[in-house]
Amino acid sequence: MKKLEMIYEGKAKKVFKTDVDNQYIVDYKDDATAFNGLKKGTITDKGIMNNTISSKIFQLLEQKGIKTHFLQKLSDREMLVRKVEIVPLEVLVRNYAAGSLTKRYGIPEGTKMDTTILEFCYKNDEYGDPFINNYHIKAMNLATEAEVEIIEKEALKINEILIELMKNINIDLVDFKLEFGRTPEGEIILADEISPDTCRLWDAVTHEKLDKDRFRRDMGKVEEGYIEVVNRILG
Amino acid sequence: MKKLEMIYEGKAKKVFKTDVDNQYIVDYKDDATAFNGLKKGTITDKGIMNNTISSKIFQLLEQKGIKTHFLQKLSDREMLVRKVEIVPLEVLVRNYAAGSLTKRYGIPEGTKMDTTILEFCYKNDEYGDPFINNYHIKAMNLATEAEVEIIEKEALKINEILIELMKNINIDLVDFKLEFGRTPEGEIILADEISPDTCRLWDAVTHEKLDKDRFRRDMGKVEEGYIEVVNRILG
Numbered sequence: 001m002k003k004l005e006m007i008y009e010g011k012a013k014k015v016f017k018t019d020v021d022n023q024y025i026v027d028y029k030d031d032a033t034a035f036n037g038l039k040k041g042t043i044t045d046k047g048i049m050n051n052t053i054s055s056k057i058f059q060l061l062e063q064k065g066i067k068t069h070f071l072q073k074l075s076d077r078e079m080l081v082r083k084v085e086i087v088p089l090e091v092l093v094r095n096y097a098a099g100s101l102t103k104r105y106g107i108p109e110g111t112k113m114d115t116t117i118l119e120f121c122y123k124n125d126e127y128g129d130p131f132i133n134n135y136h137i138k139a140m141n142l143a144t145e146a147e148v149e150i151i152e153k154e155a156l157k158i159n160e161i162l163i164e165l166m167k168n169i170n171i172d173l174v175d176f177k178l179e180f181g182r183t184p185e186g187e188i189i190l191a192d193e194i195s196p197d198t199c200r201l202w203d204a205v206t207h208e209k210l211d212k213d214r215f216r217r218d219m220g221k222v223e224e225g226y227i228e229v230v231n232r233i234l235g
Numbered sequence: 236m237k238k239l240e241m242i243y244e245g246k247a248k249k250v251f252k253t254d255v256d257n258q259y260i261v262d263y264k265d266d267a268t269a270f271n272g273l274k275k276g277t278i279t280d281k282g283i284m285n286n287t288i289s290s291k292i293f294q295l296l297e298q299k300g301i302k303t304h305f306l307q308k309l310s311d312r313e314m315l316v317r318k319v320e321i322v323p324l325e326v327l328v329r330n331y332a333a334g335s336l337t338k339r340y341g342i343p344e345g346t347k348m349d350t351t352i353l354e355f356c357y358k359n360d361e362y363g364d365p366f367i368n369n370y371h372i373k374a375m376n377l378a379t380e381a382e383v384e385i386i387e388k389e390a391l392k393i394n395e396i397l398i399e400l401m402k403n404i405n406i407d408l409v410d411f412k413l414e415f416g417r418t419p420e421g422e423i424i425l426a427d428e429i430s431p432d433t434c435r436l437w438d439a440v441t442h443e444k445l446d447k448d449r450f451r452r453d454m455g456k457v458e459e460g461y462i463e464v465v466n467r468i469l470g
Contacts, residue, residue: 104362105357105362105367105375106359115370115373115374116370117370117371117374118368119370120368124340124341126341127339127340131366131368133353133368133369135351136340138350139348139349139350139352140342
C-alpha cells in the first residue's frame with residue numbers, strides 16, 4: 001500500500017489518501033490544543049500513545065459488535081481506516097460531572113450522574129463547537145433523523161463497553177467525545193479516535209486525572225498520565 | 236375575592252395569593268430587564284399592555300384547545316390564574332433566526348428556518364438560564380420524560396396557532412418563550428405570559444421590530460412597538 005497526498009490536517013491528526021480504494025491512513029501528531037485552539041503545546045510522544053490506545057479500543061469495540069473506521073495499526077503513529085465523510089457533530093457522553101456540565105449548570109465536578117448525559121455539539125471552529133439539540137441538527141441539515149438515532153444508540157452502547165473496559169483497569173470513565181462518519185455506502189460508523197485527548201479518565205481510587213485536563217489546566221505530569229493509560233490498557 | 240399576600244416577585248410580574256383555593260392573581264409591572272438582569276429599565280404602561288395582550292392570546296389558545304393557567308382579566312394590570320408550580324424550563328420556539336441562534340451558530344438574523352426549532356433552557360438566574368437538552372432535564376430531575384413530551388407537543392401546537400394569529404395582523408412570529416406549570420392535580424398547562432416581552436414580533440412588510448428587542452438594543456420607540464401590538468391584537 002502507498003501513502004499518497006494529505007487530504008486533511010486537524011489539531012491532533014493528519015489524514016492521507018492511499019492507493020487502495022476507500023482506505024485512508026491517519027497519522028497521530030504530538031500537538032495538543034485546548035479551549036478551541038487558544039492554548040497550544042506539545043505532549044511528547046502523544047501521537048504514539050493515542051494511536052496505541054485508540055487502536056486497542058477500536059479493536060475491542062469491533063469485537064463487541066460496534067462498527068468503526070478502524071482497519072489496522074500500521075506503525076507507531078499510523079492507523080489504517082475506512083474512508084468516511086465525518087458527520088459534523090461532536091457526540092459527548094457524560095457519566096460524571098466535569099467540564100461544561102460544571103461550568104454551565106454548576107453541578108460539582110465528580111458528581112456521579114443518575115442518568116447518562118448525551119450532548120451534541122456542532123463541529124464548527126469559528127463558533128467554538130457550540131452545543132446544539134436535535135432540532136438544530138435537523139434545521140441545519142447536519143444529519144438525518146435516522147442517522148441521529150443510530151448515533152445516539154451507538155454512543156450509549158459504546159459507553160457501556162468503555163465503562164466496563166476502564167473499570168477493569170481501575171479507571172472511572174468520566175466523559176468522552178465521539179465522532180461518527182458516513183461510509184461511501186451511507187453507513188454510519190464510529191470514526192476519529194478514543195484516547196486521553198478525547199476522554200476524561202480518573203484513577204478509580206485516587207481520582208487522579210489521567211487525561212488532557214492535565215494539559216488544559218497546567219497540572220504537570222501530562223505525559224505521565226498518558227503513559228499510565230497506555231500501560232494499563234496494554235496491561 | 237380578596238387579594239392576599241405576595242408569594243413571588245419576578246422581573247416583570249408579581250404573584251399574589253387569593254382567598255380562593257388554587258387561584259392566584261398575577262400583577263404585571265412596567266419593569267423591563269434584559270441580558271439576565273444586567274440591563275434594567277422601565278417601559279411606560281408595559282404592565283397594562285402585556286396584561287391586555289396576554290389575556291387576549293390565552294383566551295384564543297383556550298378556544299383552540301390549549302390548556303392554560305388563564306382564568307380572567309381582572310383589571311388593567313391584574314390577571315386571575317390557576318395556581319401552578321412552574322416547571323423550571325424556558326421553552327423557546329423559533330421560526331426565524333434571531334438572538335442566540337444568530338450569536339451561537341452564525342445563522343443570519345431573519346433567516347426563515349425550514350424546521351421549527353424548539354429549545355429548552357434551565358430557569359436558573361445564577362447560571363443565566365443555560366441551554367439544556369432532554370438528557371440534562373432527566374439527569375437534573377427538572378421534569379419527567381412524559382412531561383417533556385407534553386410540553387414539546389403543546390409548544391409546537393401553540394406555535395401553529397400563534398403564527399396564524401400574528402399573520403392575520405400582519406406580523407411575523409420570529410420566536411417566543413413559553414413556561415409551563417403543574418397544577419395541584421399534576422396536569423401540565425401553559426403558564427407565564429405571551430407578550431412582546433417574551434416574543435420577537437416583526438412587521439411582516441417593513442420587518443420593523445415590535446418587541447423587547449427595541450429595549451434590549453436601545454432602538455428607541457420602545458413603547459410604540461408595544462402599543463402597535465396592542466392595537467393590532469385588539470383589532
